[in-house]
Amino acid sequence: MTNMENTLDRIHELIECDANQQLSDELNTYHSADLADIFQQLKPEERLKCITLVEEEKAADVIEYLPPQLQVEILGDIDEGLASRLISKLPHDEAADVLGDMEDDETQTYLDKLPQKFSSEVRELLTYNEDTAGGIMTPLVLTVGFSMTVKDALDTIRIKAEKENLELYYVYVVDKHNHLLGVVSLRTLLTSPIDLSISDIMSRDVVKVHVDDYQGHIADIFMKYQFNALPVVDLYNHLKGIVTWDDVQDIVEEETTDEIYTSSGIVTDFADDDDILTGSLAHSIKARIPWLFITLIGEFIAVSITNKYDHTFTALPIIAAFMPLLAGLGGNIGTQSITLMVRGMSTGQISLSTGWNHIIRETLTGISIGLIFGVLVTLVTWGWQHNIELGVIVGLAMSLNMTIATLIGSCTPLILKKMKIDPAVASGPVIATTIDVVGLAVYLTLVTWYLISI
Amino acid sequence: MTNMENTLDRIHELIECDANQQLSDELNTYHSADLADIFQQLKPEERLKCITLVEEEKAADVIEYLPPQLQVEILGDIDEGLASRLISKLPHDEAADVLGDMEDDETQTYLDKLPQKFSSEVRELLTYNEDTAGGIMTPLVLTVGFSMTVKDALDTIRIKAEKENLELYYVYVVDKHNHLLGVVSLRTLLTSPIDLSISDIMSRDVVKVHVDDYQGHIADIFMKYQFNALPVVDLYNHLKGIVTWDDVQDIVEEETTDEIYTSSGIVTDFADDDDILTGSLAHSIKARIPWLFITLIGEFIAVSITNKYDHTFTALPIIAAFMPLLAGLGGNIGTQSITLMVRGMSTGQISLSTGWNHIIRETLTGISIGLIFGVLVTLVTWGWQHNIELGVIVGLAMSLNMTIATLIGSCTPLILKKMKIDPAVASGPVIATTIDVVGLAVYLTLVTWYLISI
Numbered sequence: 001m002t003n004m005e006n007t008l009d010r011i012h013e014l015i016e017c018d019a020n021q022q023l024s025d026e027l028n029t030y031h032s033a034d035l036a037d038i039f040q041q042l043k044p045e046e047r048l049k050c051i052t053l054v055e056e057e058k059a060a061d062v063i064e065y066l067p068p069q070l071q072v073e074i075l076g077d078i079d080e081g082l083a084s085r086l087i088s089k090l091p092h093d094e095a096a097d098v099l100g101d102m103e104d105d106e107t108q109t110y111l112d113k114l115p116q117k118f119s120s121e122v123r124e125l126l127t128y129n130e131d132t133a134g135g136i137m138t139p140l141v142l143t144v145g146f147s148m149t150v151k152d153a154l155d156t157i158r159i160k161a162e163k164e165n166l167e168l169y170y171v172y173v174v175d176k177h178n179h180l181l182g183v184v185s186l187r188t189l190l191t192s193p194i195d196l197s198i199s200d201i202m203s204r205d206v207v208k209v210h211v212d213d214y215q216g217h218i219a220d221i222f223m224k225y226q227f228n229a230l231p232v233v234d235l236y237n238h239l240k241g242i243v244t245w246d247d248v249q250d251i252v253e254e255e256t257t258d259e260i261y262t263s264s265g266i267v268t269d270f271a272d273d274d275d276i277l278t279g280s281l282a283h284s285i286k287a288r289i290p291w292l293f294i295t296l297i298g299e300f301i302a303v304s305i306t307n308k309y310d311h312t313f314t315a316l317p318i319i320a321a322f323m324p325l326l327a328g329l330g331g332n333i334g335t336q337s338i339t340l341m342v343r344g345m346s347t348g349q350i351s352l353s354t355g356w357n358h359i360i361r362e363t364l365t366g367i368s369i370g371l372i373f374g375v376l377v378t379l380v381t382w383g384w385q386h387n388i389e390l391g392v393i394v395g396l397a398m399s400l401n402m403t404i405a406t407l408i409g410s411c412t413p414l415i416l417k418k419m420k421i422d423p424a425v426a427s428g429p430v431i432a433t434t435i436d437v438v439g440l441a442v443y444l445t446l447v448t449w450y451l452i453s454i
Numbered sequence: 455m456t457n458m459e460n461t462l463d464r465i466h467e468l469i470e471c472d473a474n475q476q477l478s479d480e481l482n483t484y485h486s487a488d489l490a491d492i493f494q495q496l497k498p499e500e501r502l503k504c505i506t507l508v509e510e511e512k513a514a515d516v517i518e519y520l521p522p523q524l525q526v527e528i529l530g531d532i533d534e535g536l537a538s539r540l541i542s543k544l545p546h547d548e549a550a551d552v553l554g555d556m557e558d559d560e561t562q563t564y565l566d567k568l569p570q571k572f573s574s575e576v577r578e579l580l581t582y583n584e585d586t587a588g589g590i591m592t593p594l595v596l597t598v599g600f601s602m603t604v605k606d607a608l609d610t611i612r613i614k615a616e617k618e619n620l621e622l623y624y625v626y627v628v629d630k631h632n633h634l635l636g637v638v639s640l641r642t643l644l645t646s647p648i649d650l651s652i653s654d655i656m657s658r659d660v661v662k663v664h665v666d667d668y669q670g671h672i673a674d675i676f677m678k679y680q681f682n683a684l685p686v687v688d689l690y691n692h693l694k695g696i697v698t699w700d701d702v703q704d705i706v707e708e709e710t711t712d713e714i715y716t717s718s719g720i721v722t723d724f725a726d727d728d729d730i731l732t733g734s735l736a737h738s739i740k741a742r743i744p745w746l747f748i749t750l751i752g753e754f755i756a757v758s759i760t761n762k763y764d765h766t767f768t769a770l771p772i773i774a775a776f777m778p779l780l781a782g783l784g785g786n787i788g789t790q791s792i793t794l795m796v797r798g799m800s801t802g803q804i805s806l807s808t809g810w811n812h813i814i815r816e817t818l819t820g821i822s823i824g825l826i827f828g829v830l831v832t833l834v835t836w837g838w839q840h841n842i843e844l845g846v847i848v849g850l851a852m853s854l855n856m857t858i859a860t861l862i863g864s865c866t867p868l869i870l871k872k873m874k875i876d877p878a879v880a881s882g883p884v885i886a887t888t889i890d891v892v893g894l895a896v897y898l899t900l901v902t903w904y905l906i907s908i
Contacts, residue, residue, distance in 0.1 A: 031659065033679045041807065065680075067803070158645055169682075186640055191612055205485065225487045226519075226700040228623075228682060245699050246680040256710050257797055264793035265786060277798055277812075284819050288790050289826070295786050296827065299779040300834065306778060310771035317764035320774030324760060324890055325753040327778055331785065332719060332749050332883050336742050339718035343711055344731055349521070353495070358731075365738050372743070373750065380754065429786050436778055 008041055015046055024053040032058055036065035039074075048077050056082075060089035063098070069274070072101045084113040092118070093138040093247065096125035133218055134211035136251070137232045137241030143174045144198055146181055151194040153184075169229040172239055173202045180206060180231055180239040208233050211240050215251045222248045259346055262422065263338070265291030265429035291429040298433030302440055309444045312451060318385065319447050322394050323440060325377070329398065330405040330439040331432050333369060337362045337409030338431055342423050345413065355414040359407070366406025367399075374399030393450050397443040404442065405435045462495055469500055478507040486512055490519035493528075502531055510536075514543035517552070523728070526555045538567040546572070547592040547701065550579035587672055588665035590705070591686045591695030597628045598652055600635055605648040607638075623683040626693055627656045634660060634685055634693040662687050665694050669705045676702045713800055716876065717792070719745030719883035745883040752887030756894055763898045766905060772839065773901050776848050777894060779831070783852065784859040784893040785886050787823060791816045791863030792885055796877050799867065809868040813861070820860025821853075828853030847904050851897040858896065859889045 014023040027035065027050055035054065039047050039062060051059055051074060063071055063086055075083045075098065087095050087110060095114075099107045099122060107126075111119050121139050128134025142160060144153040153171065171189060173182040182202030192201050208231045209218050221230065222245065232241045257273045266276065267287045276287045306323070313320045341358060344350035350358055378395030382388045412431050413423035468477040481489065481504055489508065493501050493516060505513055505528060517525055517540055529537045529552065541549050541564060549568075553561045553576065561580075565573050575593050582588025596614060598607040607625065625643060627636040636656030646655050662685045663672050675684065676699065683698045711727045720730065721741045730741045760777070767774045795812060798804035804812055832849030836842050866885050867877035 031661065031679065037678075040805075154644070190608070207485065223703065224491075225485065226703070228699070245682065249677065249680070252706070253801060257801065260714060260793060260797050264789050266790050266793065274803070277794060277803055281815065281818055281822065284815070285822050288787065288819065289823060292783060292786055292823065292827065295783055296779075296830070299782040302778040302782070303775045306775035307772055310775070313767045313771035313774045317767035317774075318761055320767045320771075320777070321757045321760040321764070323774070323777055324756040324781055324894060325750075327781060328749055328753040328756070328887060328890055329746060332746055332886070333742065335718050335882070336720050339714060339720065340731060343714050347707060347711065349728070349731055351494075361735065361738070364735055365742065368735065368739050369743060369746065373746065376750070428789070432786070433782060436782055440778060 004037065004041070007038060011038065011042070011050070012046075015049060020053060023050070027054050028058065032061035033065050035062045039066065040070065044073070044077070047074060051078060052082070056085060057089065060086045064090060064094050067274075068097065068101050069278070071098050076102070076106070080109075080113070084110055088114050088118055091138050092121055092125060092140060093136060093241075096122050096135075097130070100126055100130060128211060131215050132211065133209045133213045133215075133232045133243055134240065136215060136218065136247045137211075137243045139241040141172055141231070141239060141242050142170075143172045143178070143239065144184075146173055146175050146199055148198050149194065150189060150192050150196050150198065150201070153189060153198055154194070157189075169242075169244065170227075172231055172242075173198055174239055178239055179237050180208065180233050182206060183231070206231060209243065210234070216255055218243060219248055219251045219255060223252075259342075259424050261287075262424040263342055263428045265295075267291065295429045295433050298430070298437060302433070302437045305437065305441055306444065309448070312444065312447055315451065316447075318390065319444075322381075323443070325394075326397055326401050326439050326443050327436050329373065330401040330435045333366065333402050334405035334409035334431060334435045335428070337366070337406045338413060338428065341410050341413040345417055345423055350414075352414070352418060355417075359410045359414065362406045362410035363403065366403040370399035370402035373402060389450060393446050394443075397439075397446050400442050400446075401435075401439040404438055408435055408438070458491065458495070461492060465492065465496070465504070466500075469503060474507060477504070481508050482512065486515035487519050489516045493520065494524065498527070498531070501528060505532060506536070510539060511543065514540045518544060518548050521728075522551065522555050523732070525552050530556070530560070534563075534567070538564055542568050542572055545592050546575055546579060546594060547590060547695075550576050550589070551584070554580055554584060582665060585669050586665065587663045587667045587669075587686045587697055588694065590669060590672065590701050591665075591697045593695040595626055595685070595693060595696050596624075597626045597632070597693065598638075600627055600629050600653050602652045603648065604643060604646050604650050604652065604655070607643060607652055608648070611643075623681075623696075623698065626685055626696075627652055628693055632693055633691050634662065634687050636660060637685070660685060663697065664688070670709055672697060673702055673705045673709060677706075713796070713878050715741075716878040717796055717882045719749070721745065749883045749887050752884070752891060756887070756891045759891065759895055760898065763902070766898065766901055769905065770901075772844065773898075776835075776851075777897070779848075780851055780855050780893050780897050781890050783827065784855040784889045787820065787856050788859035788863035788885060788889040789882070791820070791860045792867060792882065795864050795867040799871055799877055804868075806868070806872060809871075813864045813868065816860045816864035817857065820857040824853035824856035827856060843904060847900050848897075851893075851900050854896050854900075855889075855893040858892055862889055862892065 011023065011026065014026060030038065035058070039050065042050065051062070054062065063074065066074070075086065087098060090098065099110055102110070111123060114122065125135070125139065142157060144156050148156070157171065169186070171184045171186065172180060173184060175181055182199070182204045183206050184198060184202045188201055207221065207225055207227065209221060211232055211234050218230070229242045229244045231239055232243055234240055254273060258268045261268050261273065261276070265288070267290050268276070271279065271283045271287060275283045340362070341350060344358065374395040377398045378391040381394050382391035385391070409431055416423045416425070465477070465480065468480060484492070489512070493504065496504065505516070508516065517528065520528070529540065541552060544552065553564055556564070565577060568576065579589065579593065596611060598610050602610070611625065623640070625638045625640065626634060627638060629635055636653070636658045637660050638652060638656045642655055661675065661679055661681065663675060665686055665688050672684070683696045685693055686695045686697055688694055708727060712722045715722050715727065715730070719742070721744050722730070725733065725737045725741060729737045794816070795804060798812065828849040831852045832845040835848050836845035839845070863885055870877045870879070
C-alpha cells in the first residue's frame, strides 16, 4: 500500500456513486491487513457498506486485524446473521476476545447462534482470565498419538489441518487422555523416514506454559526461547491449547506501553492502556492524579525549603531567577539516567549484579557533563551579570546538581528492583521531585555560605 | 528454570572441584536458552571452561542466544578451531552478525577457515548494511519450482530441509532464474491433493521486502500482516533470503529502546543503543549533551524572564519559593501528555486524523486536574501562609499551568508528526523547557497584576 490517500479517494468516490459492483471488486483485491487500515479511515456508515461488499472469508480476516473497539462496533452494527457468520469464521481466541468485549446479553445471543462445537469451545475460553495463557491461547492444536508412525502422523495432519483450519507450527504428541508427552517440529516430521515411530523422533523436553500463567510471563518465555508457538497445559498436564507468536506480539506491545506509561507517572493498574487513551475522561484523570499528587507533596517540601531563604531573595533577587535553570537541567540529566537504567533492566542488559557498574558509569557521566555545563554556566552568568562570584556559585551548583541527579537517577531504579518493586513505578515523577528538592537545597546552601562569607 | 541461584551454586561447586565429567553432564541437560542465561552470570574464565564441556551443536545454539558483545568475547577467547566450528554451525545471519562485530582481520581469518560455500554466503551477507533486510535475512530459503506437483515439492522439502537446516515456515515458488513467483504455506502443501501443480495452489500476491529496506520498515510490515517470515528480494525480484519473526523481535526491541531514549533526550543517531549503555564514556556523554544544551538555552530564557521580576522577589520573596512547585507539576502533567501522544502514534492508536480528538481530550484532562490541584494548592497555601490572595494566585497559576502543559504536551508531537519529524525527537526536553518558560511567565504575570492592583 503505497498511497493510502489515493486509495481512500477512490473508495470514497465509489461509495458516493453507489457503484457497488466496482467497489466490491476494488475492495476484494486488497490484503485483509490493508483493508483493515482502510476501514479505520472510513466513517462508520461507509465502513458498514464496505464490509457487506467484501467476501465473507476476507471480511472475517479484516475483523481480526481491527482494534478491539472497532471489532465490537462493526459487529454490533451489521446484520446479526452476518455478524454470527463472521464470528464463527474467526480463530477461537479472537472470537472469544470479541465476544468478551461485548455486553453480556449480546455475548449470550451470539454464543447461542454459533455452531454448537465452536460455541462450546469459545465458552470455555471465556472462562479464563483474559490476561492469562488460557485467555490468549487458541484451543485448536495439532496433536498426534504417541505410537503413530511418521506416515500415520502425516496422514492425520493432512486431514485435521484441512478440516479445522489449524495453525501449523509444531505437532504435539499426546497420549489417549490428551496428556502432553512431546513435540515434533514439522521439519523433523517431513524429513524423517516414514516408518519411524513418533515416540522416537519427538522431543520430550517440552517448554510449556500453564493456563493460568500471566501474559508477562508468557512473553518472557517467548522472548527467551524464541519459539513460534508454545503449548498450554492445565494442572494435570492436559494439553489445552497453543499460544502463537502473533498473540505474544500484542502482549509485548502492551507491556512496553505499560512500562512507558508507568515511567511517566501514569497508573495502569486499574484500567486498560486503551481505556486511558480513549475511554471515559474519568479513567484518564484517575490514572494521572496519583503520581501528580505525590509530586505535589514533594514540591511543597521544595517550597518550604526555598521559603527559608526569603531573606536571600530579598537581598539578592537574581538568586531566585536561577532556580528554574538548575531544576530544569538536573531534572533532564536525571531523567536520562533513569531511562537508561529502567530500560536496561527491562531488556535484561542491566542485571542486579552488573547494576553497580552502571551507577559508577552514570555518576562519571554526571561529573563530566556537570563540569562542562558548570564552566559554561559560570562563563555565561559572569558575562551577562558581570558578577564572577554569582557565576561561580551557579556554575558550582550546576555541577553538583547534575552529578547528584545522575546518582539518584541511576541508584533508585536499582534499589527498587532489589526490593522487588517494579523500577518503572515511581521512577519518573518521584525521582524528578527528589532531584528538584536536593538540587535546590544544594544551591541555596552554597548561596548562603557565600552571603555569610562577604 | 525456577531457581537460577541454586543452579549457579551447583555449577560453581563443580567448577571448583574440577569435576569435569559431572559438570558436562549437568550443563548438557539444560536448554540452550537457559545455558545462555547461566553463561551470562559466570566469570569469563568459568564461561570458557563451561563452553568446551557443552556438546558442539548445543554450544553453537548457546552462542546464538547470547548478546553480541559476549558472542565476540567468547569466540575470541576459545581455541580458534573450536570457534570456527561453532561459527559454521550458526545460521547464516547470526554468523554474519558475529563476524561483522569482530575486528576486520579477525573476520578475514575466520572467513578463510569456514567451509567454502558457507563462507561465500556469509561474505555476501556482510556486504549489506546491517540495519537493512539484507543484513537481517538468512539466505537459506526453501524454494520449489513453479511447475512441480505437490508430491515433487514434498519430496524436495524432505531432502532440502534436512540437508540445509532450513527454517520451515512457508515454501517459496520461483522460476528457474530464482525470480519470486508465489508462496505456499506448509499447511496448504500438506493438505492439497498430491498431484496438483504448485502453480495452482500458490498465492501470487506475495508480501515481500527489498534487500535495502530499513529495519523499521520491515518491523512495520511484520506487525501489520503478522506473518512468520517474509521473503527478501533484490531490484529484479530475485529471491535473496527470508527474514523471520525472531529477527523482527530483536528489531522491535531495538526500535522501542530508540523511541524511549529519544523521548528522554538521549541522541541515538551516531551510536548503537548498546554503545550508549556500555561503550566508551565519550559515547555516553556525546549522546546526552545535545538536548541538555538546548535545555540550557531554554532555561536561560526562563532565567532572563524571571529576572525581570526581581523587584517582586524583593517585595514578596515567597513568590520565588513557589516557582519549583509550578514548574514541577506543569512538567509532570505535560510529560504524561507527551507520553500518551508519542506512544499512541508509535503503536498506531493515534493517527493524524484522530489526533485532534486526543488534543481536546488532553486539554479537558488538563482543565479538570488543573481545577482540582488549583483548589488544593489554594487551600494549602491559604492555611499555611494565612494569605488568601497568595493562595488564589498560586492556585490560579497552577490551574492555568497544568492546562497549558497538557495543551503543549499533546499538540507538539502531533505538529512534529505533521511536519514529518519523528515526534519522539525533541519531545521530552524541549517541551518540558517550553512548559517551564510559559508556566513561569503566566505565574509571574499574575503576580504582577496582583501587586499592581494592591
